[in-house]
Amino acid sequence: MRVGIVGPAFPYKGGGAHHTTELAHRLAAAGHDVVIESWRAQYPGFLYPGQQTISEPEGEPFPGTRHRLDWRRPDGWWRTGRALRSCDQVVLAVLSPVQVPSYLGILSGLRRRTPVVALCHNVLPHERKPYDEPLMRRLLRKVDAVLVHSEAQAALARGLTERPVRVAEMPAHLPTSAAVVERDDAKVRRHLLFFGIVRPYKGLDVLLRALAEGPDGVTLTVAGEFWGGVDETRALIDSLGLTSRVELRPGYVPAADVPGLFAEADALVLPYRTATASQNVWMANEQGIPVIATDVGGFAAQVRDGVDGLICTPDDVPSLAAALRRFYTPGEPERLRSGVRPVDHGPLWDAYLDALTGLTGGVR
Structure with a gap:
């Protein structure tokens, strides 16, 4: 045809x-x-x-x-x-x-x-x-x-x-990038990643508030293009006392830089308010890290709650903060990472x- x-x-x-x-x-x-x-x-x-x-x-x-x-x-x-x-x-x-x-x-x-x-x-x-x-x-x-x-x-x-x-x-329709970066799977970095275009429906503000309420000493990198609101995001980070814990990397992330970003994180966080489908879960699978996501769109089908990631309530700061605390329970990052498998x-x-x-x- x-x-x-x-x-x-x-x-x-x-x-x-x-x-x-x-x-x-x-x-x-x-x-x-x-x-x-x-x-x-x-x-x-x-x-x-x-x-x-x-x-x-x-x-x-x-x-x-x-x-x-x-x-x-x-x-x-x-x-x-x-x-x-x-x-x-x-x-x-x-x-x-x-x-x-x-x-x-x-x-x-x-x-x-x-x-x-x-x-x-x-x-x-x-x-x-x-x-x-x-x-x-x-x-x-x-x-x-x-x-x-x-x-x-x-x-x-x-x-x-x-x-x-x-x-x-x-x-999956993932970009071709450099090989997966070697990482020490026994090491917990107490570092999380938010990846992709930053728009209101993706809930970065919810994640920042949850990070302030969640486990101590956990840091976050936000890597992706901001469709407006970068100054407001910086102001929110400052008001929450997170300046030393949150790194903003505004701008498009080339495919070659993706493996290094994921290698430095314990988990990818998808705090979306709404969603349809996302390639970011598949990308995390390929890079070997768990996903903490909200129960919207297809995330609950892609992420096996308690096996290779955690699912929480959308647009709910206490629920996401509780998921972050649960994730950093001793031994939990390593256990969830061991459950991650690339998908055929x-x-x-x-x-x-x-x-x-x-x-x-x-x-x-």
Whole structure:
């Protein structure tokens, strides 16, 4: 089957670009003829305050990638749709409602000649604007089917469209980085890691308050791009008396730096208020450290509470503080670390491809 994927790819960075590229590689390995239609200019800068592109790929770029889309050129959206009419299936990677106008332009160019799946990383953003729901409703009513990564996301999608909606667990699409750093597993560093883009829904403020109430002498590194609020975060750290215990590393973290960050931590903490799916649990698994996460999205399924990590209540400082104290009970960091195992993502990817290609009657 010939499959066209529309979504970000290198030089764009982050999970969306990694997922688009890994999906293309997996479909091609399964025998499909695949093309990626990607962007030379994806968003205006004011809509994406972080670093959009990188100079070196963090994985193997997909050879069948074209960069012809530009948010400033609606005529190019239509031409891309016309070029995809030869496909048996078109997959629109939906990361934000901001993409909807361009995707509607592509659908106009397709003229319903090809079945289209909206692959929604998030049906609606964690932090919503008034135009998000109307835009997503319009898009999801024009495609032929929708693929999401959790039952909660499926419920959102079904509230916006009568098109078929299928759930498939998101498999790993991790950046290629340097080898896992050697570490002394007998050593407890009393050091934690918060990793990734910093946005309000990710609950860094909850973690900082919990750290102040939790076990003494535990330090924290916060590594990732801040989408605003860095000055407020510094002020909160100062007001909680954590200045000597918290290191902020604002800015994008290149893949080559990831192993060293994880090697210095006893655990990765994901104090999210809301979530759909995250690659950070898989990344911690690969790097051999436990995860302390809130019970949102798919975290409770990814983290085995009491085996390779701990689960606590979202947006609840006492619950997270109690989890930190429990984690640093003598012998507990070592025990949880011994339970961490890298996951075999092959079967998960097989199921994902089956769900995707089956949505519009394609055959694998």
